[in-house]
Amino acid sequence: MERAKKRVKPADFLLLAVTIILAVLFLYPVFFALISAFKSNGDILKNPSGLPTSFYIQNFKDLFQQSDFTTAILHSVFLTVVSEALIVCIVPMAAYGIERGKSKITSYIYTYFLAGMMIPFHLYMFPLFKEMKMFHIFGTMAGPIVCYISGSVAFGCLLYCSFLKGIPLEVEEAAMIDGCTPFQTFWKVTFPLLGPCTGSMIILNGLNIWNDYLMPYLALPSGKAKTITVEIASFVGQYTARWDIVFAGTIISIVPALAIFCAFQKYFVKGVTAGAAKG
Amino acid sequence: MSIKKKGFDRTTFLFIAPAFIFFTLFIIVPTISSVYYSFTSWDGISENVKFIGLANYKEIFTSARFGNALKNTVILTVFISIAENLFALALALIVDNIRWGKNFFRSAFYIPVLISGIVSGFIWKIMYNFNFGSINAILNDIGMGQFRQDWLGNTHLTLIMIGVVLVWKGAGYYMIIYLASLQSVSVDLIEAAEIDGANPWQRFKKITIPLISGAFTINFTLSLINGLKVFDQINVMTDGGPGFTSETLVYLLYKVGFNEGRQGFGTAVGIMLLFIIIILNTVQQKFLRSREVQM
Numbered sequence: 001m002e003r004a005k006k007r008v009k010p011a012d013f014l015l016l017a018v019t020i021i022l023a024v025l026f027l028y029p030v031f032f033a034l035i036s037a038f039k040s041n042g043d044i045l046k047n048p049s050g051l052p053t054s055f056y057i058q059n060f061k062d063l064f065q066q067s068d069f070t071t072a073i074l075h076s077v078f079l080t081v082v083s084e085a086l087i088v089c090i091v092p093m094a095a096y097g098i099e100r101g102k103s104k105i106t107s108y109i110y111t112y113f114l115a116g117m118m119i120p121f122h123l124y125m126f127p128l129f130k131e132m133k134m135f136h137i138f139g140t141m142a143g144p145i146v147c148y149i150s151g152s153v154a155f156g157c158l159l160y161c162s163f164l165k166g167i168p169l170e171v172e173e174a175a176m177i178d179g180c181t182p183f184q185t186f187w188k189v190t191f192p193l194l195g196p197c198t199g200s201m202i203i204l205n206g207l208n209i210w211n212d213y214l215m216p217y218l219a220l221p222s223g224k225a226k227t228i229t230v231e232i233a234s235f236v237g238q239y240t241a242r243w244d245i246v247f248a249g250t251i252i253s254i255v256p257a258l259a260i261f262c263a264f265q266k267y268f269v270k271g272v273t274a275g276a277a278k279g
Numbered sequence: 280m281s282i283k284k285k286g287f288d289r290t291t292f293l294f295i296a297p298a299f300i301f302f303t304l305f306i307i308v309p310t311i312s313s314v315y316y317s318f319t320s321w322d323g324i325s326e327n328v329k330f331i332g333l334a335n336y337k338e339i340f341t342s343a344r345f346g347n348a349l350k351n352t353v354i355l356t357v358f359i360s361i362a363e364n365l366f367a368l369a370l371a372l373i374v375d376n377i378r379w380g381k382n383f384f385r386s387a388f389y390i391p392v393l394i395s396g397i398v399s400g401f402i403w404k405i406m407y408n409f410n411f412g413s414i415n416a417i418l419n420d421i422g423m424g425q426f427r428q429d430w431l432g433n434t435h436l437t438l439i440m441i442g443v444v445l446v447w448k449g450a451g452y453y454m455i456i457y458l459a460s461l462q463s464v465s466v467d468l469i470e471a472a473e474i475d476g477a478n479p480w481q482r483f484k485k486i487t488i489p490l491i492s493g494a495f496t497i498n499f500t501l502s503l504i505n506g507l508k509v510f511d512q513i514n515v516m517t518d519g520g521p522g523f524t525s526e527t528l529v530y531l532l533y534k535v536g537f538n539e540g541r542q543g544f545g546t547a548v549g550i551m552l553l554f555i556i557i558i559l560n561t562v563q564q565k566f567l568r569s570r571e572v573q574m
Contacts, residue, residue, distance in 0.1 A: 012378045019373050019380075023387040026447065030390060032413055033402045048405075048413040049420070090297045097294030109295060116306050118556050120508050122529045123549030124309035126323060126542040127316055131309055150305035153298045182290045211395030213511050218537075229397045236401055236515055243405060250398045257393040265386065272452060273459040276497045 030254070037247040044243050059248035067235070068225035069249065076227040078141060079216065080209045083148040084202055091153055091201070092194060095160030096186050100172075110157065117154040121214070129219065143219040144212075152205050159274055163197040164190075200271030203264055207257060228253045317547035322540040335547035345548065347523050348531040351438055355527060356506035358442040359449070363502045364495070366446060367453035374454070375461045385458070389451035396448075396511025403444045404516045407431050431517055434524045441525055444512050449505065453498045460494035461487065500563040504556055528552050 036044050037059055038052040063069050098106045128147070132138035137146065167190060175189045176182075191198075213229045220226040232253060235246045261268060317335055321328045339345045374385045391399065406413050407430035415427040430440045464487055472482045510529050513519060519526035519534060526534070528548055536545030 008378065015373065015377055016379060019377055019384055022370070022373070023384055026388055026391060026451075029399070029402045029406060029447065030394070032406060033398075036405070044405075045411045047416075048411055049416045090301065094295045094298030097291045101288065101291030101294065103291070106291065106295070109299065113298075113302060116302060118504075118553070118560060119306060119310050120529070120549070120552055120556065122508065122510065122532050123546065123553050124306065124313045126321075126536055126546055127312040128305065128309040130323075131305070131312070146301060147305050150301040153302040157298070182294075186294075207393060211397075213395065213397050213514075229395050232401060233397045233511075233515055236404070246401060250401060253398050254394055258390065261386070261390070261393050265382075268389070269455055269459075272455045276456040276459075276494070276501070 033247055033250050033254070036243065037251040039244065041242060041244040044247070059244040060252075062242075063245050063248045063252075066245065067231065069228075069231060069252070071225040072228050072231040073252070075141070075216070075220070075225065076210060076229075079144055079148070079227065080206055082141070083145045083152075083209055084206055086145065086149050087152045087156065087205060088198060088202065090149060091156035092160050092191060092198065093186065094153065095157045095164060096190060098157060099161050099164040110161065113154040113157050117158075121151070125214070125218070132219065138219060139221040141220075144215045147215060147219075148205070148209050148212075152201070156201050156205075159201055159271070160194065160197055162274060163194060167193050196267070196270060197274070199264065199267040200274060203260065203267045204271040206260070210257060211253075313546040313549060316543050317550050319543045320541070321543040321546075323536065323542035324540070328543075331543070335544045338544065339547055339551060344523065344526075344531065348526050348528050348548075351523075351525060352507060352527040352529075355438050355442055355445075355509065355525075356503055358439060359445050359506040359509075360499060360502040362442065362446045363449050363453055364498055366450040367498065368457050368495075370450060370454040371457035371461055374458055385454075388454055391448045392451045394448065396509075397515050399444055399448050400512035400515035403440075403447075403512075404431065407440060407516075432521060434521055437517060437521065437525045441509070441512055441516060444516070445506070445509060449502065453502060456494050456498055457491065460491040464490045496563060500559060503559055507552060507555060 032049075035050075035052055036048075038056050040056060040058065043050070043052070098110050129138060132143045137143045171189055171193070172185050175185045180188065211229060212227075213233060216227040217230045217233070220230070225231060228249065232246060232249045235242075235249060316328070318330060318332060319328045320331045320334070370388050374381055374388070377384060394402075405411070409415060409427075409429040409432065412430070414430065418424060418427050428436075431437055468486055468490075469482055472486055477485065507527075508529055509527060510533065513525055513527065513530050514533075517525045519530050529552065532545045532548040532552070535548070536542045
């Protein structure tokens with residue numbers, strides 16, 4: 001606001017020029033993937049930096065014909081949607097319990113969750129898979145899903161707890177006086193007020209699940225299509241000579257994330273900053 | 280739970296229980312069992328697990344492969360953290376000060392964050408390719424053909440080239456945190472300093488920097504910890520090679536665990552990784568936090 005009143009200075013143009021150059025550099029790899037997805041393999045090899053000469057979609061046709069990419073897409077969507085739905089059922093409730101039922105025990109639980117954030121997945125993955133075999137969920141979609149839920153608890157609680165502090169108690173008290181049980185109060189009164197927080201959590205978690213590689217790669221049955229990322233990684237080994245197909249796959253992987261980013265930008269920003277403020 | 284009543288009652292328990300059970304069962308339990316497995320020669324398949332005491336840890340401290348992986352991890356992590364923070368702060372300052380297209384540029388710098396590790400690794404792997412990559416092609420086009428090289432094959436460059444991909448992918452994320460912090464710096468303070476005759480550099484150094492030190496602490500810690508955990512890009516770009524030049528701790532853990540059937544040793548490497556992360560976090564809490572300026 002203050003700045004808007006100032007006059008345009010030459011420095012502003014200089015800054016704009018520098019920024020445009022940086023933006024071009026940052027977006028170039030994405031642009032490169034995009035143009036390559038619409039070029040034949042020969043074109044990619046002969047002229048890597050050139051634009052596609054025609055609207056060439058053979059790569060996408062080949063991708064779906066030569067591999068089970070449809071299943072991979074369905075798996076990715078299924079894992080993301082089901083995990084998110086369960087996360088939204090479980091995590092905000094836990095944060096509500098911690099924040100509103102405040103006692104020594106809940107603050108210990110909160111610290112316990114936060115301490116768990118430090119543990120790298122790679123450390124416990126071997127015993128985790130053994131445990132999953134014990135529960136007979138290894139090699140099924142349930143395996144990654146339970147892990148995504150567990151992995152989202154710490155960050156989710158952190159996000160929701162800081163957000164819950166700003167929600168006035170009066171509304172909840174009124175609901176309880178009107179005869180709501182604590183569960184009804186939470187789901188009908190408080191949860192709708194937590195909308196922006198839920199949005200941020202869904203989006204940041206969704207991106208992680210959608211882009212995850214190691215978990216589905218190791219925990220889903222081998223010999224079949226797994227998820228988009230796993231398929232792309234396997235193409236890199238398998239079709240070393242068919243970059244065109246892999247690029248078509250990368251575009252399919254990027255587009256949904258990009259579309260959701262464009263639609264819900266503010267939730268990305270809020271989630272990142274709210275997480276950092278307390279992290 | 281009634282709001283006024285204090286204490287841990289049944290309702291509170293029911294609210295927290297599902298998350299607590301998931302978290303304990305699928306993070307804490309396997310973590311604790313991995314402490315146990317790190318003292319065994321478990322191969323990941325057989326049912327009988329043989330206890331071998333400290334042998335895995337002894338191997339860690341004596342084997343050249345672990346030393347090499349630790350060195351690679353330190354190089355990669357330090358490079359990533361410094362470069363990411365410099366870039367992120369520069370981008371945040373740019374986006375904060377630019378007159379036109381603030382939102383557009385913020386999004387542009389954030390877009391790489393959205394791309395998965397595997398996909399970003401693949402795109403850059405092709406760009407780095409010696410014969411068919413676009414980087415060499417562009418260098419040729421602008422008359423700097425003498426700099427063309429096998430970017431990932433040159434053992435002096437491999438780690439840094441992987442680092443470049445991670446900085447490209449991560450800078451936008453930290454930029455958002457710096458940006459939020461910059462926007463919370465009060466305009467009054469800056470204007471007061473301006474009236475007192477401070478030049479832009481002095482204003483930046485004496486007012487902005489101390490006030491965004493909180494964001495700096497967070498970003499530096501986050502980028503260090505994320506740097507330690509890099510896996511996807513190494514997997515798709517070099518598979519730890521050429522030789523062992525890009526084998527980091529996480530990658531060593533994965534390779535000995537899955538390719539060499541030595542998950543006991545792998546978990547011991549993981550325990551070392553956890554120790555490093557705990558130390559970094561403690562240092563952050565004790566050292567960096569104390570230097571922050573609170574408003």
